[in-house]
Amino acid sequence: MIKVLATIEKKALEEFDIKQPQNIEISYLEGGYSDKEFIEKSKGAKIILLGETRLNRNMIEKLEDAQLIQTMGVGYDGVDIEAAKEKGIYVCNGKGINKVSVSEHTIGLILASLRRTVEADKDIKRFRFEESYNDYKERGTRTLKSTHVGIVGLGDIGIELVKRLKAFGPKISYNSNSRKPDKEKEYDIDYLELDELLKTCDIVSLHTPLTPKTEGVINKDKLKIMKKDSILVNTARGEIINQLDLANALKDGQIGMAALDTISPEPPSKDHPLLNLREEIKDKLILTTHMAGITTEDMVNMQKNAWNNIERVLDGKRPINIVNNL
Structure with a gap:
């Protein structure tokens, strides 16, 4: 044997x-x-x-x-x-x-962030229906079509995400270790250097593998150059984002929202900075339990x-x- x-x-x-x-x-x-x-x-x-x-x-x-x-x-x-x-x-x-399931989950996180569905669900269950409705009308929400989506890492999952995003109609750009002209032509997407992508995109979705080069690549310096109302999505590895820097960026209003399927470490400790945000900041963060690719x-x-x-x-x-x- x-x-x-x-x-x-x-x-x-x-x-x-x-x-x-x-x-x-x-x-x-x-x-x-x-x-x-x-x-x-x-x-x-x-x-x-x-x-x-x-x-x-x-x-x-x-x-x-x-x-x-x-x-x-x-x-x-x-x-x-x-x-x-x-x-x-x-x-x-x-x-x-699991490229299909992760890309589907990413779309779900993007839509939940754009339409603030988690926040609405929580408000209604607290008997704040009218207040929530009026707040949504006052603050407004956006369609995915109206946004510019930046994908960091154009591997198997990144490509599957592009395919699904095309149905919604946003502008799509990407950053990767190397340019992929064939994919640019096939899917009508643009290549941007990482800093330019972070500066110009409304939604940034991370799909790069964890390597010594990518560990902590999304840090306070990168978060500072993102749009104030931007959405950061991570269905890759939690270690790609500096967790404390992200918590501070949410507190200080440097970005609009974050939607994460992965954090670091997993499971998180009780003193994890992302789990100890002020009550008014918590609605800026959506978390799932590294479940995107385990259908x-x-x-x-x-x-x-x-x-x-x-x-x-x-x-x-x-x-x-x-x-x-x-």
């Missing part, structure tokens, strides 16, 4: 009754774990199947038999991919699997992708979606 170490709850892997490769034996390491616990549990494992993606150099250097580190989702920022490359271990992810369809497809890739490696084939250039 071939040993697979899974850092995923057993019930999660068994929930959808998806066919697994033959002749494997799954060992589980559920919940948080120390380096020592992982190293001990991973002895003899040929496959590491990651739900929690924390896998540092120390852990990887102790892997003696592993051929593949497979993440269930798209993110692999917690894996030291260089250490794995040095060991000759493939690191693969679920590239593009039932996503979870099924993530497992299918993982098992298929594991089977490829066990059959002596090259896996797909390799992220460490091996």
Whole structure:
């Protein structure tokens, strides 16, 4: 039997009754774990199947038999991919699997922010229907069509978001590591340098991976140049935004709203700056629990992708979606 170490709850892997490769034996390491616990549990494992993606150099250097580190989702920022490359271990992810659901969730956050639906819901449940209605008439709201949307990161999810935004008709610009002239022509979108995008766009949506270069890239200096009534949306990684700087920007009125599916850390501590805003500022922030990319369809497809890739490696084939250039 071939040993697979899974850092995923057993019930999660068994929930959808998806066919697994033959002749494997799954060992589980559920919940948080120390380096020592992982190293001990991973002895003899040929496959590491990651739900929690924390896998540092120390852990990887102790892997003696592993051929593949497979993440269930798209993110692999917690894996030291260089250490794995040095060991000759493939690191693969679920590239593009949840691109539809994340882009849909992003649209939902944008619309909820523009129309202030969360605030309206709260007011009505507090028996403030007339006050809320009059406030909306006085302050006004905007259509998505009337806005300029800036997308930071034009990967799989960014492209799916563009496709969905086209139905609403806003102007769309993007920033990415490199220009994509074919996409600019296909979708009639413009490339802008990051600062220019932040200065000119009404809505800024983050879809860039977390790397040393992007960690904290949205900080107080970037927030200061955004429009006073702009909306910042993040369905990527919480660490891309400096959390304290964002809290201060909302307090000081430097931006209009933020809608976040991800914050840092997760779960947040009770003293997290975004959870301790003044009452009158709280309506400027919409939060969801990193749920954008975990629909039932996503979870099924993530497992299918993982098992298929594991089977490829066990059959002596090259896996797909390799992220460490091996």
